[in-house]
Amino acid sequence: MSLEKITDPRNMKHWLGHMETDYRYTLGIAGERFLNEIKENARIMGSKCKKCGVIYVPPRMYCEECFEKLEEWVDLGINGEVYTYTVAYLDREGKRLAEPVIYALITFGDAFGGLVHKLGEVKPEEVWIGMPVEAVFKPPYERKGSITDIKYFKPIQ
Amino acid sequence: MFGKKRVAIVGAGLTLFRRNLKETGKELAYEAAKMALDASGLELRDIQTVVMGTAPDAFDGVHMKGEYLADGAGARGKPYVRVFVGGGTGVFTPLAGWWHVASGQFDTCLVVCEEKMSSCFPHPAYAFTTIFDNILARPLGTTLIWIFALEMHRYMHKHNLKKEQIARVAVKNKKNALDHPCAQLGANITVEDVLNSEVLCWPVQRLDISPTSDGAAALVLASEDVAKKITDNPVWIDGVGWCIDSTLWTNRDLYYPDYVEYAARMAYRMAGIKNPPKEIDLAEPYDPFDYKELHHMEGLLLCRKGEAPKLTEEGVTQRDGDLPICPSGGLLGVGNPIAAAGLMKVCEVFWQLRGEAGKRQVPGDPRTGLAQAWGDLMQYGSVIILRR
Amino acid sequence: MSEKIKSYPGFRIRTADFREGKVPYVAYRPKVRYAWSAGIAMSRFLEELKNGRIIATYCNSCGRIMVPPRVFCEECFKPADGWKHVKDTGTINTYSVSFIAGDASRIKEPIIVAVIDIDGASPGMGILHKIGEIDWKEVKFGMKVKAVWKPPEERVGSITDIKYFKPVKEETL
Ligand SMILES: [Zn+2]
Ligand SMILES: [Zn+2]
Numbered sequence: 001m002s003l004e005k006i007t008d009p010r011n012m013k014h015w016l017g018h019m020e021t022d023y024r025y026t027l028g029i030a031g032e033r034f035l036n037e038i039k040e041n042a043r044i045m046g047s048k049c050k051k052c053g054v055i056y057v058p059p060r061m062y063c064e065e066c067f068e069k070l071e072e073w074v075d076l077g078i079n080g081e082v083y084t085y086t087v088a089y090l091d092r093e094g095k096r097l098a099e100p101v102i103y104a105l106i107t108f109g110d111a112f113g114g115l116v117h118k119l120g121e122v123k124p125e126e127v128w129i130g131m132p133v134e135a136v137f138k139p140p141y142e143r144k145g146s147i148t149d150i151k152y153f154k155p156i157q
Numbered sequence: 158m159f160g161k162k163r164v165a166i167v168g169a170g171l172t173l174f175r176r177n178l179k180e181t182g183k184e185l186a187y188e189a190a191k192m193a194l195d196a197s198g199l200e201l202r203d204i205q206t207v208v209m210g211t212a213p214d215a216f217d218g219v220h221m222k223g224e225y226l227a228d229g230a231g232a233r234g235k236p237y238v239r240v241f242v243g244g245g246t247g248v249f250t251p252l253a254g255w256w257h258v259a260s261g262q263f264d265t266c267l268v269v270c271e272e273k274m275s276s277c278f279p280h281p282a283y284a285f286t287t288i289f290d291n292i293l294a295r296p297l298g299t300t301l302i303w304i305f306a307l308e309m310h311r312y313m314h315k316h317n318l319k320k321e322q323i324a325r326v327a328v329k330n331k332k333n334a335l336d337h338p339c340a341q342l343g344a345n346i347t348v349e350d351v352l353n354s355e356v357l358c359w360p361v362q363r364l365d366i367s368p369t370s371d372g373a374a375a376l377v378l379a380s381e382d383v384a385k386k387i388t389d390n391p392v393w394i395d396g397v398g399w400c401i402d403s404t405l406w407t408n409r410d411l412y413y414p415d416y417v418e419y420a421a422r423m424a425y426r427m428a429g430i431k432n433p434p435k436e437i438d439l440a441e442p443y444d445p446f447d448y449k450e451l452h453h454m455e456g457l458l459l460c461r462k463g464e465a466p467k468l469t470e471e472g473v474t475q476r477d478g479d480l481p482i483c484p485s486g487g488l489l490g491v492g493n494p495i496a497a498a499g500l501m502k503v504c505e506v507f508w509q510l511r512g513e514a515g516k517r518q519v520p521g522d523p524r525t526g527l528a529q530a531w532g533d534l535m536q537y538g539s540v541i542i543l544r545r
Numbered sequence: 546m547s548e549k550i551k552s553y554p555g556f557r558i559r560t561a562d563f564r565e566g567k568v569p570y571v572a573y574r575p576k577v578r579y580a581w582s583a584g585i586a587m588s589r590f591l592e593e594l595k596n597g598r599i600i601a602t603y604c605n606s607c608g609r610i611m612v613p614p615r616v617f618c619e620e621c622f623k624p625a626d627g628w629k630h631v632k633d634t635g636t637i638n639t640y641s642v643s644f645i646a647g648d649a650s651r652i653k654e655p656i657i658v659a660v661i662d663i664d665g666a667s668p669g670m671g672i673l674h675k676i677g678e679i680d681w682k683e684v685k686f687g688m689k690v691k692a693v694w695k696p697p698e699e700r701v702g703s704i705t706d707i708k709y710f711k712p713v714k715e716e717t718l
Pocket of ligand 2: 604605607608618620621
């Protein structure tokens with residue numbers, strides 16, 4: 001067939017649009033308790049499988065290994081260690097940040113998993129894998145039950 | 158001939174269906190999957206593969222939703238796939254589970270469907286806007302209900318039907334749902350209630366429609382060898398069929414779903430069924446709207462074209478009728494968390510054939526049942542036939 | 546094991562619980578925008594709409610004249626054989642009357658939407674559009690309709706270059 005090309009690019013047809021959706025994510029059974037403990041008690045909790053002995057952080061409602069429902073919660077304290085980290089120099093839009101931000105995966109003893117968070121009160125060149133860190137919480141009246149109720153993790157002196 | 162191995166369903170699980178549930182999608186998937194496992198007597202370590210079904214990522218608002226849900230579905234470290242065929246997903250997912258086992262590759266398969274539509278607001282219908290043709294339909298302001306209304310009206314016109322004949326389906330299914338412990342919208346309503354409900358998009362009125370819901374459902378499938386070891390009453394997957402038409406829905410006569418007929422014929426051929434109305438003891442056709450149940454009964458060859466409203470009027474499709482249709486209460490009564498709703502129908506047929514449906518049990522010791530789901534732009538059909 | 550199951554999982558909450566702060570949640574609005582290119586067939590179709598004409602493609606193998614036009618025949622799975630103008634009149638195949646907007650809010654003037662089988666195309670080749678200049682109670686299946694075009698200077702190459710279809714008497718076609 002004569003699939004004539006439209007040579008004038010101004011005639012290139014397109015339609016603009018977007019999805020008019022907003023989202024509201026519930027925290028779930030385990031997530032709600034986890035964030036509530038951070039908000040009310042400034043502590044990091046894990047959930048423990050009685051059968052396998054695995055402690056999950058962030059806590060899950062179920063054991064991924066054996067599918068037991070997890071009812072037992074364990075206080076992990078506020079101290080962890082840097083498992084791996086990266087230093088971000090650009091923001092999400094690709095613009096240069098005034099100050100680089102250090103993001104780290106922080107693990108807690110033998111618990112399975114960890115938390116991704118920022119590191120603070122430390123320079124990028126001073127961070128090392130295995131470095132002990134502790135959570136710095138916002139003051140109680142500023143806490144909303146969000147992962148950002150923890151301002152950042154800082155090195156333990 | 159059809160696959161190497163015969164495949165059985167050996168357990169089913171279901172959460173409540175509600176407008177909002179607090180659990181995350183993962184947690185819902187877990188609850189249904191765990192219940193199905195417990196019912197089958199198997200443990201997660203006995204499961205060799207997992208098949209997940211869930212509708213567009215835009216409902217949960219989670220991209221890579223299949224991957225996100227995997228651990229809740231018990232799939233971590235296992236062969237896993239997420240399937241998606243729009244509204245047809247809920248019945249298609251156990252079909253995909255079937256070929257995993259029928260092929261001989263696996264002996265056990267966990268099938269899980271989840272939907273958390275409440276994440277999307279003000280209404281999940283917004284997430285649907287991009288299913289329409291971006292060039293031809295969206296600029297006109299097309300909404301989801303338009304297309305159903307156009308199909309329903311065409312169906313009514315072709316068979317000269319009145320709204321009251323169609324409203325009976327909503328009355329029946331909402332009543333059936335009163336006996337379903339997971340139901341969101343079980344109710345005693347009358348035909349008049351339906352006819353007096355708000356007109357949204359003629360001929361579609363408020364009570365013609367199923368709700369939006371959160372929920373999950375699950376099944377455990379096993380090969381014949383395994384099934385016979387763990388249960389005395391397996392329910393066999395004896396027929397499967399699926400079919401798609403194009404998205405060019407304005408180019409076909411909407412009064413009849415040819416793609417459903419194709420899928421049904423495929424499933425009947427495999428199950429050796431020659432006379433569907435006689436050989437099918439109960440059916441769960443897809444009923445997101447009341448007319449859809451009728452439309453699908455016809456597409457499934459459970460009656461002649463245009464005859465479904467008459468059978469409904471005569472009470473044939475009631476739970477104690479000759480051909481019980483949607484004894485669960487269907488999507489209209491139990492609720493419509495898309496993929497989970499389709500799988501809920503398969504769960505219902507499973508429980509009915511095992512005689513475990515409690516207050517919903519259809520009389521007459523049913524041996525053969527069918528579930529069907531429909532999806533996309535008036536274009537997808539998936540059919541499963543179960544036998545005791 | 547429906548009857549053997551004592552209770553079904555699921556923690557029910559109300560939509561109002563979010564408003565009233567009883568259930569914590571994380572809110573998010575995706576910041577994505579899209580531009581869908583019209584592609585080969587639709588670009589030509591939209592150009593023709595700008596000229597006040599509806600164009601189809603045809604397939605010589607099955608003899609179908611296809612609206613909306615596509616570059617391939619999905620029946621024969623081969624390229625379409627050419628372009629052909631069809632009429633801007635047609636027949637109402639099915640219709641519906643919408644009393645609500647996309648966000649489910651009530652609208653004052655109901656919108657009549659229809660699938661219109663286009664004259665000159667193969668039977669059953671319809672497009673989706675609106676019906677105007679008629680009370681919704683008067684609309685009938687099989688009614689003959691004709692496109693009402695925006696004035697040429699207002700047309701931009703969009704399906705909305707046709708304002709709507711209006712009923713016409715058979716003999717005026
Ligand atoms: Zn465990
Ligand atoms: Zn052709």
